[in-house]
Amino acid sequence: MVQTLGLNQIIILLEAFRWTILLAAIAFVCGAGGGLCIALIRTAPLQALRGAAAAFIIVFQGTPLLMQLFVIYYGLPLIGITVNAWIAVAAGLTLHASAYLGEIWRSTIMALPKGQDEAARALGLGYRSRIVYVILPQALRISLPSTVGFLVQLVKGTSLAAIIGFTELTRAGQIVSNATYQPLIVFGLVGALYFALCWPLSHFSFQLEKRFASAR
Structure with missing residues (x-):
């Protein structure tokens, strides 16, 4: 039976949007x-x-995120480890984010002037104190625009969870579209919700980049 696009269907999309936000945040x-x-x-x-x-x-940047989700969700059961779709997606996105954020932050750490570390050594600071009080505060500040920019990509990457059956925003859009036969309107709403979340983050990243460039 064909349903009409109404309040109930919009609520389904909004509830799925909540899961998208939660998944990206985790x-x-x-x-x-x-x-x-x-x-x-x-x-x-x-x-x-x-x-x-x-x-x-190299492994997690050199392979597609979708393939990584497939390996976790379909591959682990082959060795006796069964995970539900929520755990599989959260684990896959976490590993994906770890690889990219690790490289972003490594590059900013390496970009700091060597004199910073040398000055900290001259003051008698140990390795842990140099990292915590000297290196990381400067590196993380410099990396903020790139970090926020990656968060935008991570939010959009959650849409791949639909492939393994997890009902986030994209999957909910497919369900509602199949029920109402109004794909243009439904996915227009889905796109608008993604835009409402991603555009402010992209704008924030751009403003941070401009501010840091002016400061330098």
């Missing part, structure tokens, strides 16, 4: 923790650790 927060670890390992003095972190980045 992936970004957990990915930020993983990315910080990756960035610190990549700049650590131990060659073996740097190599392992570099291999992690």
Whole structure:
């Protein structure tokens, strides 16, 4: 039976939009923790650790996010580890975010003048104190525009969760479109919701970049 696009269908889209926001937030927060670890390992003095972190980045930056979700959701059960769609998507996006944020933050750490680290050493600060009080505050500030820009890409990347059956905004749009036979209107609303979330973030990233450029 064909349904008409009404309040109930719009509520379905808004509820799915909430899951999109929650999924992006979890992936970004957990990915930020993983990315910080990756960035610190990549700049650590131990060659073996740097190599392992570099291999992690190469794998997750060099393969499509959709393939990574497939491996987690369909591949893990083959070795006896069964995960539901929510866990699979959250884990896949977190690993994806860890690789990209780790590389973003590593590059900003490496871009800092060496005199910063040398001055901290001259003051007698140990490795942990140099990282926490000298290096990271400057590096993370410089990386803010790129970090916010990546968050926009992460929000849009959540749409791939629809492929493995997780009902976020895109998947809800497919369901409502199939029920109402009004794909243009339904996906117009879906696109508007994505835009309402992503455009302010993109604008914020642009303003940060302009502000930091003026400061330099």
